[in-house]
Amino acid sequence: MDPSELNRAHWDALAAVHGQDAYYDAEALVSGRDSLNEYESAAVGDVTGLDVLHLQCHIGFDSISLARRGARVTGADFSPRSLAAAAELAERAGVSVDWVEANAMDLPSALHGRFDVVYSTAGVLGWIADIDAWMRSVHAALKPGGRLVLVEIHPIFVMIASLDPLVLDFPYAFDGGRAFDEPGSYADPDADVAATKTVEFGHSLGEVVTAAIDAGLRVDALLEHMDTVRDWRGMLTPEDDGRCRLRVGGEILPQSYTLRASR
Ligand SMILES: C[S@@+](CC[C@H](N)C(=O)[O-])C[C@H]1O[C@@H](n2cnc3c(N)ncnc32)[C@H](O)[C@@H]1O
16 A cells, blocks of 8 residues: 555544543643643744644644634644544634645645744654655745744654664664554554554654755754653653653763744
């Protein structure tokens, strides 16, 4: 099967189980909890009155949170079940968001030139076979002067399957795609997920930044985050200062990064 169809089936299956776990706490979201983390919040800034495209929005947690922060939000994803779950959550939360089924590598012309911010975070690029096409789509969706906010898992962290023993099962840079067939979900390892086969793609920091520049974006900042507030992938070490760090051989590696770029 085409990798894109395999991955869409996987995300449709994940959408059917997400929102019933502590990772995606739907009740808390509906009752008003904001879902952006500290790095997402800092990078996106004040969105009051802005047109925001939440690219690869999944079940819409951040779309709903951005709308509550005063943005006019469009959530785009290629998984219809994700969008259906997102729409249901938004309705329960009493928040208005437009939902669009679209491939992030080829956004429809109806979305072109419309957004002050394209916001995309936390596990988005690993599904993208063509990072140049993804960046061209972002560029096309932005108004002149609009900005991309990408907060993503660091490619070094994505490589690590286990820390003790140290096992790497993913390339640092693009190598054409790796096939996986793993049960469960990152949100709930015990979840019964109906479609488990995926094809995932490595993108090094250099490849991501170069793709942004080649698409015509100006890179405004590239921040590598060395700590975070919670152990969000089950591999970080909680430390005495209340922060969690990715420690390998005693040294700290980056766990996520923020790329800010503008058209
Ligand atoms: C890890 S989730 C994003 C998580 C999101 N930030 C959140 O907090 O819920 C990745 C999303 O990317 C979507 N996706 C994967 N490949 C895509 C593509 N080519 N076009 C559009 N959406 C895609 C999936 O359907 C999924 O909803």
